[in-house]
Amino acid sequence: AGTMRIAITPGDGIGPEVVAEAVRCLEVLREKHHLALEWTRFPWPSHAWHEQHGESWPSDALDQLRDYQAILLGALGDPGPVDDPNRYLLPDSISLAPLLEMRKGFDQWVCERPARLLPGARQYLKDDRAKDIDMLVIRENSEGEYVSQGGRLRKGTPDEVATQMEVFTRKATERIVRYGFEQARIRAAARLQEGRTRSFRTLDGRTCESQVCIITKRNALRHWGDMYTEVFEEISKEYPDVATHHELVDAACMKFVQCPWAFDVVVASNLQGDILTDLAAVLSGGMGVAPSCNLNPTDPDMPSMFEPTHGSAPDIAGQGIADPTAMLFTTARMLEWLGRKDPAMATAGQELFDAMAADLAESGDQQRSCREIGTAVCNRLKG
Amino acid sequence: AGTMRIAITPGDGIGPEVVAEAVRCLEVLREKHHLALEWTRFPWPSHAWHEQHGESWPSDALDQLRDYQAILLGALGDPGPVDDPNRYLLPDSISLAPLLEMRKGFDQWVCERPARLLPGARQYLKDDRAKDIDMLVIRENSEGEYVSQGGRLRKGTPDEVATQMEVFTRKATERIVRYGFEQARIRAAARLQEGRTRSFRTLDGRTCESQVCIITKRNALRHWGDMYTEVFEEISKEYPDVATHHELVDAACMKFVQCPWAFDVVVASNLQGDILTDLAAVLSGGMGVAPSCNLNPTDPDMPSMFEPTHGSAPDIAGQGIADPTAMLFTTARMLEWLGRKDPAMATAGQELFDAMAADLAESGDQQRSCREIGTAVCNRLKG
Ligand SMILES: CC(C)[C@H](C(=O)O)[C@@H](O)C(=O)O
Numbered sequence: 065a066g067t068m069r070i071a072i073t074p075g076d077g078i079g080p081e082v083v084a085e086a087v088r089c090l091e092v093l094r095e096k097h098h099l100a101l102e103w104t105r106f107p108w109p110s111h112a113w114h115e116q117h118g119e120s121w122p123s124d125a126l127d128q129l130r131d132y133q134a135i136l137l138g139a140l141g142d143p144g145p146v147d148d149p150n151r152y153l154l155p156d157s158i159s160l161a162p163l164l165e166m167r168k169g170f171d172q173w174v175c176e177r178p179a180r181l182l183p184g185a186r187q188y189l190k191d192d193r194a195k196d197i198d199m200l201v202i203r204e205n206s207e208g209e210y211v212s213q214g215g216r217l218r219k220g221t222p223d224e225v226a227t228q229m230e231v232f233t234r235k236a237t238e239r240i241v242r243y244g245f246e247q248a249r250i251r252a253a254a255r256l257q258e259g260r261t262r263s264f265r266t267l268d269g270r271t272c273e274s275q276v277c278i279i280t281k282r283n284a285l286r287h288w289g290d291m292y293t294e295v296f297e298e299i300s301k302e303y304p305d306v307a308t309h310h311e312l313v314d315a316a317c318m319k320f321v322q323c324p325w326a327f328d329v330v331v332a333s334n335l336q337g338d339i340l341t342d343l344a345a346v347l348s349g350g351m352g353v354a355p356s357c358n359l360n361p362t363d364p365d366m367p368s369m370f371e372p373t374h375g376s377a378p379d380i381a382g383q384g385i386a387d388p389t390a391m392l393f394t395t396a397r398m399l400e401w402l403g404r405k406d407p408a409m410a411t412a413g414q415e416l417f418d419a420m421a422a423d424l425a426e427s428g429d430q431q432r433s434c435r436e437i438g439t440a441v442c443n444r445l446k447g
Numbered sequence: 448a449g450t451m452r453i454a455i456t457p458g459d460g461i462g463p464e465v466v467a468e469a470v471r472c473l474e475v476l477r478e479k480h481h482l483a484l485e486w487t488r489f490p491w492p493s494h495a496w497h498e499q500h501g502e503s504w505p506s507d508a509l510d511q512l513r514d515y516q517a518i519l520l521g522a523l524g525d526p527g528p529v530d531d532p533n534r535y536l537l538p539d540s541i542s543l544a545p546l547l548e549m550r551k552g553f554d555q556w557v558c559e560r561p562a563r564l565l566p567g568a569r570q571y572l573k574d575d576r577a578k579d580i581d582m583l584v585i586r587e588n589s590e591g592e593y594v595s596q597g598g599r600l601r602k603g604t605p606d607e608v609a610t611q612m613e614v615f616t617r618k619a620t621e622r623i624v625r626y627g628f629e630q631a632r633i634r635a636a637a638r639l640q641e642g643r644t645r646s647f648r649t650l651d652g653r654t655c656e657s658q659v660c661i662i663t664k665r666n667a668l669r670h671w672g673d674m675y676t677e678v679f680e681e682i683s684k685e686y687p688d689v690a691t692h693h694e695l696v697d698a699a700c701m702k703f704v705q706c707p708w709a710f711d712v713v714v715a716s717n718l719q720g721d722i723l724t725d726l727a728a729v730l731s732g733g734m735g736v737a738p739s740c741n742l743n744p745t746d747p748d749m750p751s752m753f754e755p756t757h758g759s760a761p762d763i764a765g766q767g768i769a770d771p772t773a774m775l776f777t778t779a780r781m782l783e784w785l786g787r788k789d790p791a792m793a794t795a796g797q798e799l800f801d802a803m804a805a806d807l808a809e810s811g812d813q814q815r816s817c818r819e820i821g822t823a824v825c826n827r828l829k830g
């Protein structure tokens with residue numbers, strides 16, 4: 065497969081700290097498994113960069129990143145030092161723009177966000193309800209509510225009208241729904257391999273090993289809600305082994321709390337997926353352990369982008385106390401993704417995941433520094 | 448104030464059962480307090496009505512309801528008997544349409560949904576996190592994502608494009624934001640009366656008795672997100688005694704779970720409010736106790752509409768096991784609303800709330816029938 069090249073964009077806030085630990089783990093894994101892996105750093109802290117150059121990232125950022133196989137991003141969104149009297153606050157609509165630009169520019173049309181309560185992770189739900197959370201939320205990442213069409217008419221006047229258009233295409237709907245069903249099969253197969261099973265009922269009373277739940281708000285946002293539902297029903301016929309389910313987004317939020325174990329793969333639109341994944345993340349241990357994988361599964365020449373779901377947390381940045389766990393989980397996911405072309409990467413990714421999970425299970429409750437956690441995971445990898 | 452007239456629309460599913468208990472309580476209260484209160488029933492079960500007449504409610508439903516001071520709704524959305532081979536399934540986009548039509552037709556531009564963990568209500572969050580939930584979500588109920596503009600181009604073909612327009616006006620934004628600030632003051636005053644206080648920090652370090660948090664997704668849906676933010680900042684200047692806060696909708700979902708006590712009044716758009724209120728409801732005891740008040744505070748001639756947040760729950764309908772608590776809470780809210788013109792109504796509403804809350808606190812865990820709960824509350828009211 066040749067040498068794989070990763071672009072590392074640590075970003076700002078706690079980004080550089082957590083990325084540093086990810087890089088240490090990558091170094092250990094590269095040496096241990098003789099991985100054909102190289103990386104380059106792009107230090108573009110959005111706030112500082114904007115202050116100097118008037119843009120949150122260089123305008124040719126996407127061109128600079130285009131030739132990498134993957135992008136590993138720390139975090140973006142630190143508005144700048146708030147206690148500096150000459151402070152220069154960058155609104156997050158600017159500092160976070162590169163995220164959306166990468167997703168669009170590299171057609172990363174899938175956003176995969178697994179939620180599973182790892183032993184040692186924080187539980188917010190009573191009665192061990194969170195224990196059996198094991199879902200993969202697949203967020204449509206290329207259109208829908210995020211097309212940035214709209215504007216402000218008579219801006220600032222009492223007669224102002226602000227509009228925002230949601231645009232959904234059948235093509236993008238079909239590919240994300242089909243992707244969801246494929247993932248359901250892959251997950252069921254992986255569970256069987258591990259000797260685990262789950263069972264989901266179909267409407268006609270059969271029992272399946274896996275399930276896809278489609279999310280809409282079709283009782284209020286009818287047009288795309290109906291299209292989503294129709295596409296889902298059509299494609300589901302190709303997957304008789306996968307149970308199907310439909311939830312309205314508001315009811316889904318409730319059920320994530322009440323019966324999170326009832327979900328396997330969840331397919332949602334861009335905004336509804338954004339909301340549901342934050343909720344799923346917190347229910348399964350908090351942002352500290354949630355990875356976000358922005359994937360282009362169709363075009364091998366386009367880089368996919370991997371980021372922890374957490375933000376730049378400026379309030380704790382620079383103190384060395386950020387938890388790198390989500391970043392390590394994210395890095396493991398990236399390696400698994402690269403493993404599609406080079407199995408050694410997949411092995412390394414699985415090893416990183418196992419090390420991080422073992423470390424979390426053993427030390428979840430302890431107060432440790434970012435560096436200490438990184439060191440503990442590195443030591444496990446060295447073994 | 449003259450006799451107040453209520454329209455009661457029991458709806459379908461569990462609606463008629465829970466409404467029956469509300470009516471018994473209303474009868475007791477009317478007699479006890481000599482309330483000048485009358486009601487009329489409109490039995491329009493959406494599924495059955497549609498089957499007979501081809502529409503979910505009569506086409507002149509709004510005209511029939513227009514002259515009432517308030518509408519008390521049970522539930523809508525029962526698709527019909529699923530085990531009947533001749534079944535006639537009504538999609539909820541049709542059966543629920545009357546809800547949206549009433550909100551629009553009567554310009555019920557505020558949807559108020561209080562969330563407070565009542566003693567005896569079910570807790571889903573660990574560590575008593577839910578105990579201090581005491582928020583009022585104010586949902587913009589007249590525009591935004593719910594304007595029903597859009598359509599399906601090349602419907603059913605591979606090239607289909609479905610669009611949905613979101614339309615936000617400054618006028619509606621201002622009135623809902625101002626309403627939020629007014630409620631914050633009212634709530635702070637009521638707490639002081641009860642000898643309770645809460646404290647919220649402002650950005651410049653002061654401490655306030657109340658807070659308004661505005662919700663947007665301005666980093667992705669920029670146009671109305673910016674307008675919301677600007678309007679919020681402007682209006683907040685008129686309320687220096689109220690602390691202000693901003694959350695992105697995805698982060699708000701997380702924080703509702705992590706630190707629900709940090710919220711007081713929350714102002715959100717139509718869809719984001721819909722999602723957040725379902726989440727707030729489940730965190731504070733489940734749909735079993737959540738009222739939804741669709742208010743027109745500006746036009747005294749327009750009826751406001753009161754409904755429990757829960758749905759028609761067709762799976763348990765007709766068995767007499769539905770929990771009428773949310774319906775009683777909703778009825779109490781309706782009486783309080785009518786109390787703006789007739790203080791005796793407010794007294795009765797408070798009494799109903801207290802009776803229902805006392806009953807819940809005492810018997811929350813017991814399995815009781817709908818009728819038993821209604822009887823228990825009635826007895827408290829009598830006694
Ligand atoms: C930063 C923001 C634009 C982004 C999103 O809404 O997609 C974030 O919330 C996420 O979930 O990755």
Ligand SMILES: CC(C)[C@H](C(=O)O)[C@@H](O)C(=O)O
Nearest residue numbers: 283284314543546547721739
């Ligand atoms: C039934 C549906 C259209 C409605 C809404 O989305 O407003 C419901 O979910 C609610 O919250 O009252």
